[in-house]
Amino acid sequence: MRTQVVTIHDVARAAGVSPATVSRVFNGGNVTPARAQSVQEAAAALGFAPNRVARSLRKQRSSVIALIIPDIENPFFTSLARGVEDAAQRTSLSVVLCNSDEDTDKERRYLEVALGEQMAGVIVAAASRDETDLGPLTARGVPVVAVDRRPRDAEVDAVRVDDRHGGEVATRHLVRAGYRRIACITGPAGASTSEERLAGYRAALHSAREEGVVGDDAYVRHADFRVEGGRAAMRDLLALPEPPDAVFVANNLMTIGVLDALGEVGRTPPGVGVLSFGDVPWASLVRPSLTAVELPSYELGRTAADLLLQRMEGSASPLQTVVLRTTLQVRESTAGPLTN
Amino acid sequence: MRTQVVTIHDVARAAGVSPATVSRVFNGGNVTPARAQSVQEAAAALGFAPNRVARSLRKQRSSVIALIIPDIENPFFTSLARGVEDAAQRTSLSVVLCNSDEDTDKERRYLEVALGEQMAGVIVAAASRDETDLGPLTARGVPVVAVDRRPRDAEVDAVRVDDRHGGEVATRHLVRAGYRRIACITGPAGASTSEERLAGYRAALHSAREEGVVGDDAYVRHADFRVEGGRAAMRDLLALPEPPDAVFVANNLMTIGVLDALGEVGRTPPGVGVLSFGDVPWASLVRPSLTAVELPSYELGRTAADLLLQRMEGSASPLQTVVLRTTLQVRESTAGPLTN
DNA sequence: CCTGCCGCTGAAAAGGATTTCATCCCTTGA
DNA sequence: TCAAGGGATGAAATCCTTTTCAGCGGCAGG
Incomplete structure (x- = not known):
């Protein structure tokens, strides 16, 4: 229950040197080898462990x-x-x-x-x-x-x-795969990754206008980057008069919620396209396998x-x-x- | 780049009191309200943030x-x-x-x-x-x-x-479900949870001897509590002349590896029974759904x-x-x- | 032999907060 | 009115280490 079991002073006394020398031994200062060794021994014998707080302060x-x-x-x-x-x-x-x-x-x-x-x-x-x-x-x-x-x-x-670019590539892939009502579930409005990935999505949709792709913020949802948020957002999208036929989900956890929500209503990919920004954890267990933007x-x-x-x-x-x-x-x- | 932008002394000087009083203001000592307020104001004005290292040291x-x-x-x-x-x-x-x-x-x-x-x-x-x-x-x-x-x-x-008890209940469940060659993949030998769960497994098998259940350490593997370890251990078990028809896996991550290994050879639960100690993460996505010992x-x-x-x-x-x-x-x- | 330099060493300061202790002053009770 | 008690306050010690500074001794070069 003693507060500081053994300090640099105790070691110094035991080794017959000054505290400064003990400090130098432990911090690579110039010390005579013989003296250094006796300090080491004294420290070991006493079970000295340096007080990192005092060190940090100094x-x-x-x-x-x-x-x-x-x-x-x-x-x-x-x-x-x-x-x-x-x-x-x-x-x-x-x-x-x-x-x-x-x-x-x-x-x-x-x-x-x-x-x-x-x-x-x-x-x-x-x-x-x-x-x-x-x-x-x-x-x-x-x-x-x-x-x-x-x-x-x-x-x-x-x-x-490259969030924006990744989001754009991902969305373009959905377009090319033939989806036409592509939703986006992104993260909280305050996060840079949310915004960038969304921007990529929007850019891709914008350049795909002629192909009959709906580019409409009615298909955009902001959630919280978590499973529950993804689930709720997907449910919300599914309740639309004309639900999306694909969804670009801006992170891995929300994708899990999305898959859950789709499962609830008996719809599964790729009937509804699902693309995750970031691999879903332990994706090997998920059927069908998930298209994803892989992040390093x-x-x-x-x-x-x-x-x-x-x-x-x-x-x-x-x-x-x-x-x-x-x-x-x-x-x-x-x-x-x-x-x- | 200044080291300590503002200390308790600076606040004290600005507020016209002693450092001790400043400390008391921030630590709930007895200070006259008026004085306390002027200290608060001075601290705010100077942007004082206490040095936690000095505090810890003292x-x-x-x-x-x-x-x-x-x-x-x-x-x-x-x-x-x-x-x-x-x-x-x-x-x-x-x-x-x-x-x-x-x-x-x-x-x-x-x-x-x-x-x-x-x-x-x-x-x-x-x-x-x-x-x-x-x-x-x-x-x-x-x-x-x-x-x-x-x-x-x-x-x-x-x-x-209750690792031991949980392991026993789990294994007994496998016995009752009709499995007869029940393997166990547990964690590293040094961990208490590994040992306890294994002990539960052994106890259950021991009391099921009369029912034709094989209780043999040939079906026991120690792995590392990680996905790869589970996968390797399961592959190893599958290579036995008489592979197990069920496996009790002592943690969640190893179960993922086990499922992967089973998938590789085209076998899936419940043909081979799989029981996980601890829920597999985001289990809702796994088909078939996994029997598990749920941990709080x-x-x-x-x-x-x-x-x-x-x-x-x-x-x-x-x-x-x-x-x-x-x-x-x-x-x-x-x-x-x-x-x- | 002397000077200068360099390496080793210890004393002491420094780092910033908390806390003890003594002091002062005000209040309260007799 | 006086004594006792208690709250508020500041000076100074304390926590433990690193680092500066000065001193000492030995060695090399002149």
Whole structure:
């Protein structure tokens, strides 16, 4: 129950040196080998573990980096997290994960924690394009990388995918497959990914006007990037006088809800075309197989971490935005309306 | 780039009081209302944000709690994490998540971080029953709760499910459904959940000997609690001269691998019975529907957090282990070998 | 032999908050 | 009216480590 079992002073006393020397032993200063060894031994004997809080206070920087994601239950983000971890693994930094739950308040709190705990760096997939404020962090010189989602006006490095282009390619694919009433279920209006993917959808529809494709916002729904939101939005679309014959769903979890809603009314792909932006988790179990825009989630995380590490090492190169490519993986769920 | 933009001293000077008074304003000490207000105003005007590191150093305790889980890509653990978060939400504590990746080294590192960062508490789903050492934390009086998995000899509160009983009920169900060569794919030998679920399986088989059920360790496989491990183990079982006609899979992700492996050779449940310990994520999409032992993952997290919070508030009641019940949810995948 | 330099070392300051302790002043009860 | 008590306040100690600075001793070059 003692508070600090053993400090650097105790080690110093045991080894017959000053605390400064003990510190140098553990931080690579110049110390005579013999003395260094006796310090090591004393530390081991006493079970000394450095107080990271005191160290952070003095160094004005801790040795952990924060990864703030909006939905820990979305495999896309956990895969991204793995990428970040694996990149950090090679350094002495630890990664802690914070789940903002798409809630800007929670997110703000975590950003405050990151600032107050003097974290060495922050990677954030922003809950909101407008409300996420990275200013305090950047103002204090904390390296920050925005991943997947880009807060507006933030002066930070960024890594994302070509959302707009991916959305356009996906929608065009539905057009070519023969669908004519193509709906879009996208995410919350505040998120950059929602907007971009929707923009891609709109662009594709716009250029397909002559082909008799309905381009109408009556077929656009904003949901919450979660299963339930997708389900509700799909139900809503199905209740239209003239329901869509295909749907472009802007993320993986909402696609699950969409498939559920379709199942409820006995309709299945590809009779109704379903195209997911982002692979549905464990898609191998889903029948029919799902056409999806594949996202390099792991690489997104790894790239973000690499960028962050560069900045932490003092790189002063101008801010950069890395855009990773998505690829459309065509499978059975968009085989066309006529086949069914 | 300034290190500490504004400290409690700056606020004190601006408000014409001492730093002690500023501290009291933010920590609920006795301060004259008028003075308190002028401090608040000064703090707001200067954009003061308390340095949590300094605070932690002085208080010998930070205001974050760590949740260490072995697989961030397993929805079981992310759901558990949500439970922890929601419970912590009601306090001023923040939760950070650490992914040990079933790796005792990574886990040890995170435990060191938790100790060194003087975290207010730790909830851990141990990567190993024997190698996970919670001693340093408990020795320093940090409240610790073991969740889901129980490290041997650890002097901590624990929350888990009735793994053994659940495994027994599940296996008995397979027997009653008519399966006779029942395999078990369990997790790594070091994890308590692996062992317990396997023990339940063995107990059920043992008492079913007279019914012609094969109870033989040739049908037991240890895998890694992941998709690939499940797939490999199932392939291995299918290669036996007399392959099993049912399999009890000790976790959700391995079940996905099992289903894949079965699909590869054109066999599907319930021809081969498949029973999963823990619901497969987004099971609604899986056909046939899967019989599973349902686990209260969210409640596991919430209960663990509640226990932790009690300890942090100083509860001195004797150590307790809370065991939550599992329920067998019978569905199509174990309808019996004859129906197919 | 002297000077200068360099490497090693310890004393002490610094980092920013909380908390103890002493002080002051005001209120209340006798 | 006086004493006791209690609330509000500030000075200073404290938490533990890193880092600066100065000093010391030894070595090399002049």
